[in-house]
């Protein structure tokens with residue numbers, strides 16, 4: 001039996017509500033659901049209602065790219081988990097490298113968010129990965145161990161099992177230069193051992209596209225892709241799965 005592939009699109013700060021509607025008009029025309037494929041889309045907050053509508057009509061998973069861990073209160077500019085739940089959001093990306101590096105989110109903050117999302121019965125898509133400097137200094141595994149251990153500290157095994165993990169080397173994000181399949185497999189295999197649950201879902205993210213999908217997704221410890229740029233158009237997004245299958 002072939003493994004299930006998770007094809008998740010992180011739209012980042014792209015796609016207005018109108019553009020989201022247009023995306024799904026086009027998506028509906030070309031998407032062929034398959035038993036070994038789970039598609040997920042993560043939009044900006046303001047597009048979530050439009051995303052919910054399009055995703056539900058097409059039977060795909062949808063989620064947000066961030067959330068705050070407090071349920072309500074004086075936190076100007078933040079969005080809470082109950083606000084996302086009202087829209088039907090089931091998944092939330094946490095700890096993306098852009099949150100860590102551009103907005104200064106700490107390991108502690110990401111750990112609090114991970115716990116809060118799990119407590120609400122939602123699924124965190126927990127991102128981690130090293131920068132180029134960290135890799136070149138030989139610190140790849142040290143950095144990731146810190147990121148993963150701090151997010152998972154104090155969680156029960158069944159909570160750890162629910163999380164979807166996304167290894168995203170910072171140097172491969174938006175650069176067009178993906179990690180090699182060997183590099184990505186090495187880290188995903190190592191992550192599975194560190195997480196100490198052989199069945200967890202681990203995605204690779206960083207310049208995934210149709211042309212490198214087969215090589216990356218064929219790796220034993222890579223269960224799918226978290227896709228940025230190529231997820232903005234239905235054709236280039238879905239091509240990642242078809243390239244893997246063909």
Ligand code: 13P
Pocket residue numbers: 010096168172173174175176205206207208226227228229230
């Ligand atoms: P790109 O696919 O644009 O490199 O982005 C990857 C990413 O950051 C997904 O979260």
